[in-house]
Structure formats: structure tokens, C-alpha cells
Amino acid sequence: MKGVVQKIYHNSYTFSFFVVIVLFHRVLSISVSTLSSSETLTISSNRTLVSRGGVFELGFFKPSERSRWYLGIWYKQVTEKTYAWVANRDNPLTNSTGALEIYRNNLVLLDQLNKTVWTTNLPSGDAKSPLTAELLANGNFVLRNSSDNNDDPSEFLWQSFDFPTDTLLPGMKLGYDFKTERNRFLTSWAAEDDPTSGDFTFKLNFTRKPPEFLLLMNQDWIIHRGGPRFGIPAMQGSDYTVYNFTENNEEIAFSFLTTNHSIYSRLIMRDSKLMEFTWIPPSSAWKPSVDSVFKHICDLYLTCGGPNTYCDENTSPICNCITGYVPKNDTAWAERDERLGLSSGCVRKELNCQGQHRFFQLNNTKLPDTKTATVDRRIDMNTCKERCLSDCNCTSFAFGTAGLGCVTWTGDLVDIRTYNEGGNVLYVKVSADDDADSSSGEKSDRTGKIIGLTIGGFSVMLTLIVIFFCFWKRRDKQAKADATPIVANQVLMNEVVLPRKKRNLFGEEDEVKDLKLPLMEFEAVVAATQHFSDVNKVGKGGFGIVYKGRLSDGQEIAVKRLSEMSAQGTDEFMTEVTLIARLQHVNLVKLLGCCIYEGEKMLIYEYLENLSLDSHLFDEARSCLLNWQMRFDIISGIARGLLYLHQDSRFRIIHRDLKASNILLDKDMTPKISDFGMARIFGRDETEANTRKVVGTYGYMSPEYAMNGTFSMKSDVFSFGVLLLEIISGKRSRSFRDSDSNLNLLGYVKFKITFLLFDLYFNNNNKKILNQVWRNWSEDQGLEIVDTAVIVDSSSPTFRPREILRCLQIGLLCVQELVEDRPMMSSVVLMLGSEGVLIPQPKQPGYCVASGSSLDTQSKQRDDGAWTVNQFTNSIIDAR
Structure with missing residues (x-):
């Protein structure tokens, strides 16, 4: 009997232990950071590897329900699912059968047929000892000998840090390794829920001297250039990060470290944007610590087109000839603000090699493209200067400590911009008798004193004359008023x-x-x-x-x-x-x-002869005169004007009341933004502000502004998106309702063009698709997407369906509900001006209010359709 009891007790204990193991298998397994040669990581087991400290987790994931399976690394403690690395981004698993294991001396990822879909691809050979794969505390997934217990990268057989995807983590390096001959670079995701390699890459061109980082599209089209040794002010460090650039015989690399290990920081590529995000516990969301490394229109490669020009956001126009150079084509140069990137540039004034030369100093500069540059780090500043003076072909030089050395350029100077602060100094060689101002201090003190005294004396005399004139004018008016009867006053x-x-x-x-x-x-x-x-x-x-x-x-x-x-x-x-x-x-x-x-x-x-945009857009007779070319030119003009307010003017200005009635048209139908009574000036370091009084016009206000009083440049972007959709559809956003679907203008347009955009991207230049687009428009029973006045003109060369669809997609990007999803105006101008730029898929538009809402009822009260030269609509609501 005792034996029976002991057996029952033993079986009960065994059963209880088995139950505990089953119930807590996942909990027990996720604390492991290593994978041994005898283990397998599968999708069905739900097992993951968790780094020491619990910051990172490695396992299988699906970005969305309709996605395939990927092996990747993500932040474990961050609420918002954030992926830092993907192994098989271009070769996903088609179903939930997949396994990661160590085979001989490689990590391999197998599909349901035991075929290799991804491997570390190390040379074949006998391993010295059993191998172990481990997810380190910094997010680096490594393969090494089991006997190695340190984190020395030189002991790793393979590491994920050598193969970045779209994210740079602290400690990772971008750049070229001379020993392994590997160039480590970032590549964007194809879409927000698609880890496949996208069209944009950020990589080091190490063949240039000095080397430069380039942001490329489709591997060969330069979008942005970082400058020698990554000399961008925005990438000189932030509150939580320290940036580092290394150049020696072993490598040329950029990296960064965090100053506080409890704060997570990452550098990520989102399409053509390079951004830094920070997560500070216990926050539930990432915050951009560097909004975008390349965010100004001057950051675009060859913004001003031809050579020997520079882009300055504080001048109007923003494109300028370098001192000592003159426009090559006066007509084209006069139109440079309208035709950015298309000017023929500037040419050097006559410069006699045997004559006397000096240097004009261009401060706070992104140095020119280094394709025609040479570098010498063995000489000092004076020797560098003398070398350029003695070389007839030398056009400029720069000298920098911290490894830059002496850089000299021959021939044309390409892709220069100036910053408000930071950057380098470029010394441009000009003739000694050139009448341009020089900030290099080489003019004689005597000449400066004479000019200063002359100007000062003239200013004093002019001031006295103005004061005397004003006093005389006031006395004269007062005498006339005293001599006039009171009735005439x-x-x-x-x-x-x-x-x-x-x-x-x-x-x-x-x-x-x-x-x-x-x-x-x-x-x-x-x-x-x-x-x-x-x-x-x-x-x-x-x-x-x-x-x-x-x-x-x-x-x-x-x-x-x-x-x-x-x-x-x-x-x-x-x-x-x-x-x-x-x-x-x-x-x-x-x-x-x-x-x-x-x-x-x-x-x-x-006075603008054609009055306001709404007087044409929403008038049945006048709208017929607005063909698509005219509408597109109006859209582009408004975008350029708004970009000027946000980034190119002396002040950063938020308009806060952008709408059709505040767009005026001159005799040539050139659009002009008006009514700045509600505008706010932002500091260069400000991103958003709050107000207790929300002023503006319903239908154009962004959700965060209307509901919370928060406004920023993205608030104007939202208004621009609404305006763009109004221009295309010919319908007012505030008054439009689709009776069948109960959607407003933004919701309706989103619904109607989703499948059209899909066809557009996957069937380029296919006439059948365009016919299908036309057929869908013409057969709609409700409100059509495009204004009938534009569709009627479809036989004209000005009717371009693909361009219309691009603009619809850009408009939907601008009216997305989340502020961070909306593009900056610099990106909008780029997307409007180039068909080669990939446009992201839009998300749900903000403010798709049903017709029964109180907000909609209020908005209709002022929808009188009146057109004005300068119309103000002042709606005041309490922020919630």
C-alpha cells in the first residue's frame, strides 16, 4: 500500500512539473539570449531570444496580417513595435513554417521545404569548437565559438551590425571596412509594413577624396549629399547622442553612442528621410530628436542646378552665384526661383593666372562635391592657401582640423549650400581687384576706415534731412488744418x-x-x-x-x-x-x-486681376477655364510659397488660415498666398506651439489644432492637402457630402483612388490602366474624383491622368491624421516636381467627420461661397 501511495505521489509530482513546464514554457524560454548548435528556433514554438538587460528581442514576426514571415530584431520594452534589423528582408517565408539553426559554421534560415532562404554565408570550413549565436545587449546578433565569452567584435565569426537594414543603433557603424572590403549602409523599407529593400539608400562613397555620404535613389540617383566627413550641422550630436567619424587605414566610418543607457536612440531611414528617434521611459512613443537630417530644399542635390552656385535659405531667391562668378544665362538665371535645379549655373569672371588673387570667405558652408577635390592632411593652413594660389587650376580650398586637412578643388564648384550655423569655411579664389565684398579680412584697414567714415557721414546728413523734412511737413499740415473750417475737417x-x-x-x-x-x-x-x-x-x-x-x-x-x-x-x-x-x-x-x-x-x-482662387474654383462658369495644367501650376506655386514661409524666409512662419479664398491670382494666374493676420512666427528650433484660442476655418484645420490647439508646420501641410484636393475635385471640403457613403471630401477621395494608385504603381505606362481610370471616373454615380471641367478637357495634352493621381496621393499624404505621418513642404515640392520620386502610400485622412457631427453643422454656417480679394474667416472655439 505504501508503494502504491509513493507511486501515486511520484506520478502526481511528475504531472505537476509537466503542467508547470507547459504553462510557463514561453516565459522560461524568452529569457534565453543564446542559440546553441543543438537548438532550433521555429515560428511554431513562439520562442525568442532576449538580450541581456531585456532591451532587444529576436524572433519571427509579421509586419501586418497580410504580410509574410521575417526573422528580425525589435525593441522588447517599447510599446510601439519597432524593428531594428531584418535578416531575410528580400526573401520572406511564405507561411508559418520556418526554422533558424546553426548548420556547420553558419546560421541558416530554412523554409517548409528545408530550403535555405537566408544564411550568414561564411566560407566553409571546420569550426574550432561548437558555435553559439547570441543576441547581445546592444542589439547585435553574433555568431562565435562557444568557448569565447567576451564581446570583442574581432572574435565574432559574423555579426548583424555588419549588415544594417534601415536602422543604425548605437555602436553600429556606417562606412567602409578596408579589411573585409564591406561597405555598410542603410536601405529604407519598401513600405511601412513591408521590410523589403526600398528605393533609398544612404551609403559612403569612399572613392572620393575626402569621402562623402550620399543618399541615393535606385542606387545611382543622388538625392542628398552629406559633405566631406559628414559635415552636416544636424548630425553633430544631440542631447542624448554623441556622433563620431573615423577615418584611418582600417576603416572610414560614422557611428554614434548614447550618453544615457536608459534612453534608447536610433537613426532610421524613412524613404528619403534620415531621422533620429529617441525613446525615454516611461514614454509610450518615439520622439524625433533630429526631425530630418536633410529637411530643407537647399539639402537637395543640385538644388540650384548648374555649377558655381550656392543655396542660401535666408536669401530670396535662394540660389546665388558664388562671389567672383556671374550667371551663364541671364534669362535662365532670372527664372531660377521658378525652375530650381534647371538653371545653367554661373561662370567665373575673367581670372588672369598671372594676376594678383585673393580669397573670398564663404562661411557656414556645406563644402562642394569632392569629385574634383584632392586632400592633403600633412600640411598646415598657410601652406594649403599658398598651394591653391600657385595652382592656376585651383578654384577654392578648405582647411579643417579633426582630420579634414587641406582640401583643394579644381574646375567647377558643385552643390554648395550655407547654414545658419555650423558647416565649414570655403575659400574661393577671386581676382584681387574684384569689387565683391570679402569677409576674409584681406582688404587694407585704411580703405575700410575711409569707406566707414564716408558712409557714416552720409548717414548722419541723410538723417538730418529726413528729420527736417518731417518737421516741416507736420507744421505745414497743421497750418492747413487750422485754416480750414471745422465742417471741412x-x-x-x-x-x-x-x-x-x-x-x-x-x-x-x-x-x-x-x-x-x-x-x-x-x-x-x-x-x-x-x-x-x-x-x-x-x-x-x-x-x-x-x-x-x-x-x-x-x-x-x-x-x-x-x-x-x-x-x-x-x-x-x-x-x-x-x-x-x-x-x-x-x-x-x-x-x-x-x-x-x-x-x-x-x-x-x-491688386490682382483674377481675384481669389475660390472665385474660379467653385464657380461653374469660371471653373471650366481652369484646365489641369493651370491647376497644377497653381498647386506648385502654393507649395513653393508655403515652403518659403516654413523654411526659406527670415522667419519660420505658420500661416494657420490657408484656404482657397486666401489664394489670390494675378493676370497670369500665378497664385499668391494672402492674409497673414493669424500667422505665427516660430523660432528655428521650435517645432510646435499651443494656443487657447483656435482661429481658422473649419474644413481646413488639422485635427490636432482644432481639438487641442496644437499647431505647427504640419498644420499648414494639412490645410495645403485639403486645398490640393479641392483644386482637383472642384468641390469645397466644408460643404461636400457623399450621401451614399456618408464621407466628407477627404474620406471620399481616399476611398475612390486606393485601387487606382495600386494600378498606377504596378502597371506603369499601361494605356489600359489609364483607360480603366477614365472609365471609373466617367461611370461613377456619385461625386466624381476629378472636377468635370478637367475631365471634359481630357483630349487636350494638358490632361495628364498620371500626374493627377500623383497629386491626389500627395494630397492624401498631407491630410493624414497623425502629424508625424505628414510630409514636410520640402518633400511635397520635391514630389510635385519630379516623377522619379517614390511617393509613400497614404494612411487614413484626419477629420473624416460624419454629416451628423456638431462640428460639421457649425462649419456649414459660414459656407456662403463668397469670393474675396482678402477674405478672413475667424472661427474661435475652446480647445479641449
Whole structure:
């Protein structure tokens, strides 16, 4: 009996142990970081390897339900699934049968037929001892001898760090290893849920001297150039990372390390963007610590086209000839702001090799393309300078410590840009008698003093003359006013009696003068608008009425007379006067002056003959005149104007009220952005801001701005996307409803073109597909995607279905719900201007509100369809 009891007890213990093992098998197994020669990692077992410290995890995964299986590494502790490395990215497993094992001296990944789909591909040979694969604490997956217990990379037989995918982790290296002859580079994913190698790569061109990192498309088309030794200010380190560039006989490599091991940081390629993300516990999301290494239009390779030019975001136009050079083609150069990348560049002024030369100093510069450069790290700065002076073919030189050495260029200088700070100094050789300013300090002190005294004396005399004139003018006006009867001191305007007494809104007249904006006489404005006659009224908005006028010299003007009843009129007036007066761009409306009288504040603009975009777009008769070419030119112009506001102007400006009625058209239908009363100026280091009062127009406001009061450049991008879709569809976003599907304009367009875009990408240049697109448009029973006015003109060469689909896709990218998913305007301009740029697939648009929502009801209340020259819509809601 006792034996029976012992047997039962033993069996019970065995059964309990078996149950524990089964129930907690996964928990027990995931704590292992190694895979031995006798073990196998399979999809069906759900087993994974977890690094020491529990930061990284290796196993099998599917990016989406419709995806295939991949072997990869991801962050274990980060809530958002984030992949750092993929083994078989270009050869996925077709089903859930797959195994990773060590075979002889290689790691191999086998499919359901035991065929190898991925291997470490080491040379065959007998291993010294049994091998072990281990996932290290830094995320490096290595293969080494089981007897090696240290983390010395020289002892590894193979490591994943030598084969990056789209992510650079701390400790990984990008660049060329001379011993292994391996160039380590990043390659983007094909799509957000597709790890397959994409079209963009970031790699080192080590054949150039000095070497440079290039961001390429399709392996050979240069999109961005990093400059010698990766001399980009954005990549000089951040709050949590330290960057390092190494160049010696063994390797040329870029790497970075984190200063705080509790903070995770990674450098990742997202299409053509190179970004750094940081995750700080206990956060649930990654934050961009470097928004984009290449984010400005000046970062594009050959932005200004031809040689001997440089791109400067603080000048308008942004393309300039280098000092000592002149435009090769004056006509093409004059159009360079409209035709970026197409100019013929600049040529050197006559330079006699036997003459006297000096150097012009170009500061904060990305140095020219090093294809025609040579480097010598053995000489000092003075020797480098003398070498370039003595060489007739030398056009410029640069000298840098920390390994750059003496770099000299011969021939043309290509792809230069300047930064606000950082970068290098480029010394350009020019003639000694060149009249260009030199910042190198080589002009004599005597000449400088003479010029300074002359300018100073002239400035003092000019100031005295201006003061005397202003004093005389004021005394003369006062004398005239005293001699005029009181009844004549008033002017009747639309039954409103206004005194002529002038009052300075800013407190002091000198403050107005500092704006360098002409103060127009009140009488001149009254005469130009025929006493503000209703006949000259061309628009009305939330801040007042707009009148057409003609000055005595024949110039036509538009006068925005701000309403006295508006509580925000003064703030809006101050914003517009102080802001737009300093902006100059072909796609921004030009402010000519202002007029300030007691109770009256008026802004005087250039008059644009074709009024506002909505007067054409949403008018049945006028919309027929807008063919696709005209619409595309308008879209491109608005994009360039918005890019100027965000990145190219002296200030970073967020418009906050971009809509069709705020786009004006001149006689050539060139679009000009207007109404800056709601605009905000951002600092160069600011990315977003919050406000308690949300102002703008329903239907154009981004979700995060309308609901939370958070605005940024991406808020304007959202408004631009809505505007782009309106231009294509010819329908107002605020008033459009699809009665069958209960979708607004953004939701409807997303639904209608999803399958069209699929066909477009996988059946390029296929006439049948275009016919299918046309057939779907013409057979729609509800609202068609494209304005009928454009479709009617389909036989014209200006009707380009592929281009329309590209614009639809760009518009949908701009109106995505998540801020981080929307592109910057620099990317939008690039996508609009080049058919070779791969456009990502858009996600769900933001603000697809059903027709029964309260927000939609409110938005319809002001949808009167009125067209104006300068229309303001001021909607104020409390941020939630």
C-alpha cells in the first residue's frame, strides 16, 4: 500500500512539473539570449531570444496580417513595435513554417521545404569548437565559438551590425571596412509594413577624396549629399547622442553612442528621410530628436542646378552665384526661383593666372562635391592657401582640423549650400581687384576706415534731412488744418463721419517707420476707392471689407479696410503689417503700405486681376477655364510659397488660415498666398506651439489644432492637402457630402483612388490602366474624383491622368491624421516636381467627420461661397 501511495505521489509530482513546464514554457524560454548548435528556433514554438538587460528581442514576426514571415530584431520594452534589423528582408517565408539553426559554421534560415532562404554565408570550413549565436545587449546578433565569452567584435565569426537594414543603433557603424572590403549602409523599407529593400539608400562613397555620404535613389540617383566627413550641422550630436567619424587605414566610418543607457536612440531611414528617434521611459512613443537630417530644399542635390552656385535659405531667391562668378544665362538665371535645379549655373569672371588673387570667405558652408577635390592632411593652413594660389587650376580650398586637412578643388564648384550655423569655411579664389565684398579680412584697414567714415557721414546728413523734412511737413499740415473750417475737417464715407485727426496705432511714429512700410495718406486712399464706393467693393470677410482702387499715378490697389467692430482687428493688423512687409516671394501677396487714422486701420495691397482662387474654383462658369495644367501650376506655386514661409524666409512662419479664398491670382494666374493676420512666427528650433484660442476655418484645420490647439508646420501641410484636393475635385471640403457613403471630401477621395494608385504603381505606362481610370471616373454615380471641367478637357495634352493621381496621393499624404505621418513642404515640392520620386502610400485622412457631427453643422454656417480679394474667416472655439 505504501508503494502504491509513493507511486501515486511520484506520478502526481511528475504531472505537476509537466503542467508547470507547459504553462510557463514561453516565459522560461524568452529569457534565453543564446542559440546553441543543438537548438532550433521555429515560428511554431513562439520562442525568442532576449538580450541581456531585456532591451532587444529576436524572433519571427509579421509586419501586418497580410504580410509574410521575417526573422528580425525589435525593441522588447517599447510599446510601439519597432524593428531594428531584418535578416531575410528580400526573401520572406511564405507561411508559418520556418526554422533558424546553426548548420556547420553558419546560421541558416530554412523554409517548409528545408530550403535555405537566408544564411550568414561564411566560407566553409571546420569550426574550432561548437558555435553559439547570441543576441547581445546592444542589439547585435553574433555568431562565435562557444568557448569565447567576451564581446570583442574581432572574435565574432559574423555579426548583424555588419549588415544594417534601415536602422543604425548605437555602436553600429556606417562606412567602409578596408579589411573585409564591406561597405555598410542603410536601405529604407519598401513600405511601412513591408521590410523589403526600398528605393533609398544612404551609403559612403569612399572613392572620393575626402569621402562623402550620399543618399541615393535606385542606387545611382543622388538625392542628398552629406559633405566631406559628414559635415552636416544636424548630425553633430544631440542631447542624448554623441556622433563620431573615423577615418584611418582600417576603416572610414560614422557611428554614434548614447550618453544615457536608459534612453534608447536610433537613426532610421524613412524613404528619403534620415531621422533620429529617441525613446525615454516611461514614454509610450518615439520622439524625433533630429526631425530630418536633410529637411530643407537647399539639402537637395543640385538644388540650384548648374555649377558655381550656392543655396542660401535666408536669401530670396535662394540660389546665388558664388562671389567672383556671374550667371551663364541671364534669362535662365532670372527664372531660377521658378525652375530650381534647371538653371545653367554661373561662370567665373575673367581670372588672369598671372594676376594678383585673393580669397573670398564663404562661411557656414556645406563644402562642394569632392569629385574634383584632392586632400592633403600633412600640411598646415598657410601652406594649403599658398598651394591653391600657385595652382592656376585651383578654384577654392578648405582647411579643417579633426582630420579634414587641406582640401583643394579644381574646375567647377558643385552643390554648395550655407547654414545658419555650423558647416565649414570655403575659400574661393577671386581676382584681387574684384569689387565683391570679402569677409576674409584681406582688404587694407585704411580703405575700410575711409569707406566707414564716408558712409557714416552720409548717414548722419541723410538723417538730418529726413528729420527736417518731417518737421516741416507736420507744421505745414497743421497750418492747413487750422485754416480750414471745422465742417471741412470731416470726410463723409458710406454714411460714416470720420475725423481727419491722425493717431499713431503703435504709440510712436518712429516705430512705424522702422517697418519700412509706406504710410499712405488717408485722402489718397479715399480718392482711390471713390470714397469707399460700393461699386468698388470686391470682398468682405470677418475682419472687414476689401475695395478696389486706383492711385493718382494709375496703379491699381486693393484696400482692406478693417472693421471697427472686430475685437481682433488691431492684433490682426499688427501681425500683418509687421510680418508680410518683410516677406518677398513670387507666391506671396505684396503689401504696398498702410493707412492709420483714428478708428480706421487699412492695408494696401497690390491688386490682382483674377481675384481669389475660390472665385474660379467653385464657380461653374469660371471653373471650366481652369484646365489641369493651370491647376497644377497653381498647386506648385502654393507649395513653393508655403515652403518659403516654413523654411526659406527670415522667419519660420505658420500661416494657420490657408484656404482657397486666401489664394489670390494675378493676370497670369500665378497664385499668391494672402492674409497673414493669424500667422505665427516660430523660432528655428521650435517645432510646435499651443494656443487657447483656435482661429481658422473649419474644413481646413488639422485635427490636432482644432481639438487641442496644437499647431505647427504640419498644420499648414494639412490645410495645403485639403486645398490640393479641392483644386482637383472642384468641390469645397466644408460643404461636400457623399450621401451614399456618408464621407466628407477627404474620406471620399481616399476611398475612390486606393485601387487606382495600386494600378498606377504596378502597371506603369499601361494605356489600359489609364483607360480603366477614365472609365471609373466617367461611370461613377456619385461625386466624381476629378472636377468635370478637367475631365471634359481630357483630349487636350494638358490632361495628364498620371500626374493627377500623383497629386491626389500627395494630397492624401498631407491630410493624414497623425502629424508625424505628414510630409514636410520640402518633400511635397520635391514630389510635385519630379516623377522619379517614390511617393509613400497614404494612411487614413484626419477629420473624416460624419454629416451628423456638431462640428460639421457649425462649419456649414459660414459656407456662403463668397469670393474675396482678402477674405478672413475667424472661427474661435475652446480647445479641449
